[in-house]
Amino acid sequence: MNIGPYLLSNRFFVAPMAGVTDRPFRQLCRRLGAGYAVSEMVSGRTDLFNTQKTARRIDHTGETGPIAVQIAGTDAPMMAQAAICNIEAGAQIIDINMGCPAKKVCNKWAGSALMQNESLALQIIEAVVEACAPHGVPVTLKMRTGWCESQKNALQLARSAESAGVQMIAVHGRTREQGYKGQAEFDTVRTIKAALSVPVVANGDIDSPQKASAVLASSGADAVMIGRAAQGRPWIFREMAHFLATGEHLAPPLVAEVKQLLLAHLEDHYALYGHYTGVRTARKHIGWYVKALPGGNDFRTRMNGIEDCQQQSRAVSAFFDAINAQMDRLPGINTPAPADNNQNEMETAT
Numbered sequence: 001m002n003i004g005p006y007l008l009s010n011r012f013f014v015a016p017m018a019g020v021t022d023r024p025f026r027q028l029c030r031r032l033g034a035g036y037a038v039s040e041m042v043s044g045r046t047d048l049f050n051t052q053k054t055a056r057r058i059d060h061t062g063e064t065g066p067i068a069v070q071i072a073g074t075d076a077p078m079m080a081q082a083a084i085c086n087i088e089a090g091a092q093i094i095d096i097n098m099g100c101p102a103k104k105v106c107n108k109w110a111g112s113a114l115m116q117n118e119s120l121a122l123q124i125i126e127a128v129v130e131a132c133a134p135h136g137v138p139v140t141l142k143m144r145t146g147w148c149e150s151q152k153n154a155l156q157l158a159r160s161a162e163s164a165g166v167q168m169i170a171v172h173g174r175t176r177e178q179g180y181k182g183q184a185e186f187d188t189v190r191t192i193k194a195a196l197s198v199p200v201v202a203n204g205d206i207d208s209p210q211k212a213s214a215v216l217a218s219s220g221a222d223a224v225m226i227g228r229a230a231q232g233r234p235w236i237f238r239e240m241a242h243f244l245a246t247g248e249h250l251a252p253p254l255v256a257e258v259k260q261l262l263l264a265h266l267e268d269h270y271a272l273y274g275h276y277t278g279v280r281t282a283r284k285h286i287g288w289y290v291k292a293l294p295g296g297n298d299f300r301t302r303m304n305g306i307e308d309c310q311q312q313s314r315a316v317s318a319f320f321d322a323i324n325a326q327m328d329r330l331p332g333i334n335t336p337a338p339a340d341n342n343q344n345e346m347e348t349a350t
Contacts, residue, residue, distance in 0.1 A: 001222045001223060002199075003068075003138050003140060003168050003199070004137075004167050006065070006066040006092070006093065006138070008036050008223075009035040010033070010035035010241050011222065011224065012033065012034055012226065013034060013036040013037065013038070013170075013223055013226065014030075014034045014036070014037035014225070014227075014230060015227035016038040016039060016040055016070040016095065016097070017227050017228075017231075019040065019281075019284075020040060020231065020284075021037065021038065021039060022040060022056065022057070023039075023060065023061075023063055023268075023272060024268035026063065027062070027063060027064065027268065028261065028265050028268075029230060029234045032234045032235045032238050032261075033235070033238030033239075033240070033241050034226075034234075035223075035237075037068065038068045038069075039057060039068060041070050041071070041097050041100065042054060042057050042070065042071050042072070042086060043071075043072065043073065043082070044073020044078050044082040045073065045078065045082070046078065049085055056272060058085075058086060058089040058090075058091075059272070060089065060091075063090075066093050067090055067091055067093070068091070068092070068094075068095055069086045069091040070094075070095040070096070070097050070142065071128075072097035072100065072111055073124070076120075076124045076127035077127060079127060080127040080128055080130065080131035083128045083131045087135050091137065092137060093138050094137055094139050095140045095141070095142055095170075096124065096125060096128055096140070096142070096166075097142060098112060098114045098115055098121060098142065098144075098157075099112050099142040099143045099144050099172050099203075100112060111176075112143065112144045112176035115143060115144065115151075115153060115154075115157060115176070116147045116151065118160070121160075122157075122160050125161050125166060126164045129165040138168070139165065140167060140168040140169065141161050142171075142172070143158075143169070143170070143172070144171070144174055144175055145172070145173060145174060145175050145185070147175060147176050148177035149177065152175065152188065154171055155188070155192055158171075158192045158195070158196060158200075159196070162197070162198050167198055167199075168200075168201065169192065169196065169201070170200075170201035170202075171189050171192060171200065171201070171202065171203060173188060173189060173202065173203070173204040173205070174204055183205060184203075184205040186202055186204075186215055186218055186219040186221075189219040189220075189221055190218065190220055190221075193219060193221055194220065199222040200220075200222055201221055201222060201223045201224065201225050202216070202221035202223075202224050203224070203225035203226075206225075206229065207226075209239050209242070209244070209250075210243070212226075212243070212244070213240075213243060213244055231285075231288040232285070232287070232290075232291060233288070234261070235253050238250065249332075252329045252332050253329065254328060254329055254330075255323050255324040255327060255328060256320075256324055258289065258330060259316075259317065259324070262286070262289050262316060263316060263317060266286075266309075266312070266313055267313075269281070269282050269285070270309045275308075275309045278309055279306065279307055279308060279309045280307075282309075282312065283304055286300070286316060287300045287303075290319065292331055293330070293331075294326065295319075295322075302315070303315055
């Protein structure tokens, strides 16, 4: 499928997740089979572009294209300016966030809160599309099915967005009210796909090759977008591609391969964040990698006390060497994970 002039290699995308889909994580997922990856959310407030946090988020050094950046905000002219600033920083596709359910975002009427105000939502879409058009940069939209069960307006908003020039729409199959509770539904995605001519992407609870195949078949979506299921398992994209191509499951990765993937991920992570911040922000990624492994929870507890990058890398290396002495490959996708008693240590911002 295409987004504007960009031909994507497959139908398995990395969802934007704040605090997760930074450049090192996106690059890793792309190397492991993702056909497309969207950045973590960048504020639409251009006065924040000189902050260290935003500077890291708009740093695309060495990143494989197309480079897609998600922006969030409530002021149409400011969002248009934010799109231009990101294009100048290297963005090739601009994604508008109307799907984030986080309270700190919705309390400012951004993210999925915009679905309550279709007029403002459309003003933002039109302003961003107009700003991007002279640069040949396509605009995409990510949203939910609606604000709540009684206000499911995704179809109306999707139609308006397509008419305004949006070139792809991703739909998380939950309302904002649901957050991440319950089960994502894809009937809304199917309805939107039937009504639109632009590509439509299904998102929510897609955590296995079988689920990806089933969602693509039942919804008619052009692609699926994977978020939480890729945390600590970035090879899920090649597993999905293999399953859809052959109908067979790809063998779980070798422990030795995962060790090398994680160590390389950490090296890139430290390079972006520096040693002080890097060792701390890497903890959640390490925790996701080891969660399903023997002794993983105990290792996470010990690892959270390490405050030096080299020591952290050495601890990870030693842990995987010990695992490799017990097994050649990681457990399969249907192997239950051990009880997680330290979830608060590994916060997921999505």
